[in-house]
Amino acid sequence: MSAKITRRHFLQLSATGLGAAAIAPLAGPWTARAGERLDARIVVVGGGSGGATAAKYLKHYAPGVRVTLVEPQERYYTCYAGNWYLGGFRELESLGHGYGNLRDRHGVEIIHDRATAIDPTGKAVETRENGSLTYDRLIVAPGIEFAWDRVEGMGPEDTETIPHAWEGGRPFEILRHQLKDLEDGGTVIVCPPDEPYRCPPGPYERMALIAYYLQQEKPRSKVLGLDPKDTFSKQSLFQQGWEALYGDMIEWIPGSEGGAPERISVTDRKIFTDGGTQAHPGDVINFIPPQRAGAIAQQADLTDDSGWCPVNQKTFESDRYSDVYVIGDAAVAGAMPKSGHAANNQGKLVAATIASDLRGESLPDFPTVNTCYSLVAPDWGITVAGVYEHQEGDIVGVDGAGGLSPLDADRDQRELEAMYAPGWYESITDDIFG
Incomplete structure (x- = not known):
């Protein structure tokens, strides 16, 4: 059984700017080893919260692997915190994030192009302008498309x-x-x-x-x-x-x-x-239209009749094809919601899973988390936090961990949670793109 993380502890981590990075363990048997060389190419399709996190942490856990991130946009704008812009108290440009740190600090190969097709049998990704990219493992983080x-x-x-x-x-x-x-x-x-x-x-x-x-x-x-x-x-x-x-x-x-x-x-x-x-x-x-997994997942036959991508909920490997992992909004992830924080945690888990698999070691099984700050006004915040683990084939919430803001909290508590929200945003986007 995983150690429980209380909602109070979770919010304390967020308030100190550690929330996104500190909750999911960064140390373990999959951590990088001096002088190690793992001969593999990992292609990541989609540079949002899940895909960018997975690419970055693959280089952290296994520096010797070649990691290629395929993302059409040179600057990624988060959907989360976008409502703050609509409310008139956040600039849109502050929600945009580039990929320079992933390339220059972490060694991820960045290709700004659109993936047009995936061949899971031939282990190749076709792109619009850069031809075919072969892979040993593929991570698909396609987000959503509108139905x-x-x-x-x-x-x-x-x-x-x-x-x-x-x-x-x-x-x-x-x-x-x-x-x-x-x-x-x-x-x-x-x-x-x-x-x-x-x-x-x-x-x-x-x-x-x-x-x-x-x-x-x-x-x-x-x-x-x-x-x-x-x-x-x-x-x-x-x-x-x-x-x-x-x-x-x-x-x-x-x-x-x-x-x-x-x-x-x-x-x-x-x-x-x-x-x-x-x-x-x-x-x-x-x-806001109804949604399903992003178009590339539909094309690659990674979806089922629901329009979403069924996965092994311990590893996030596709139920349909081996060596293909689906993370983020597109994946069917049990009790985990479709959120940026959930995608970030899934990216770390899959990076650790692939690093362990390449070494022939046992796969990781650490808990994943999600937190979501919502602002009712710039000085009125409410929060939901959850901790999740894998049990008998499914991702389930850990009893007694996480939780909601109290319903009848005083104004000071609402203001405090509103103060935490920008810190959470800066923390998680730095963890993804920093």
Whole structure:
């Protein structure tokens, strides 16, 4: 049984800037050894929180291996903390991270190109401009793609008009500009997706921080949440904060009460619910589509009927092909949520697993963790933390470890957790890209 990590201990680590790096062990039988040479090439597809972490830690655990990271973007913008930008108190550029440290400090070969196909039998990755890359082990961290075939009335060509802002960078800029152009007294509609999806608390933090911006700049405006679900992550904590800070500015309608979006009229800026009989006009509409594993995972036959990638939940090796590992949002990872922190931990675990496997040693089995800070306002923070271990084929939460912020905490506690949130962000992004 793994040692338990309490929520208090977890938050203390985050507050000191150690959270992301300190929780997952960095020492063990897979640690680098002086003079060791392991003749292998590891290709990593996708340079987000999972893929960049895996590439970096592979060079830490096994410096002699050749690690190639394939990522089309030269600068990666995190989706997490993007709501802070929408709230008007974080600059978008501060959420962007380059790959220079991975290349220059850690020795990862960086190829800014798009992977177009994977041949698991021939052990090769095809790229758009750099030809074929052969590998001994492959890590696929493709993130998500949107399931537009499940959306009536809207497609990817409409996201300049009705933005999703569920991928970092430009999509957030579109939504932010629309909020700035909104006339006082307007309505902003936020449509969360059905499960499973990236960042479970994200849409509800977004509703809060859009309300925060509107309260400062356009106080007669309203935020309407139209949700296919009846419950959501940190629900009581969010709703308590919404009421305390924004009164009736935020209205959330669950699926059982007619809140599930069924059709979108892009030209009229309307969301239709309740069997298509109820039209909800929005001056700004943020529709977050249903999701599945990234396109390259679909192409490579790494997904099942759910649209996600089944894996061995001890090693994250694909259930479909040997020597192929899937991490991050795309993977079916038991009780672990689809979050940046979870992807970061999975990247470390897979790096340690591959290093141990190349040496012919027993595979690691350390606990993984996740923490998620949400801001209801810049000075009102709420948190969920979890610790996970592998039991009988599944990733499960460790009883008594982690937990939620207390529901009836005083304002000092909310301010303290809000202070921790930027420290967590700086810590984890440094652990990934630093």
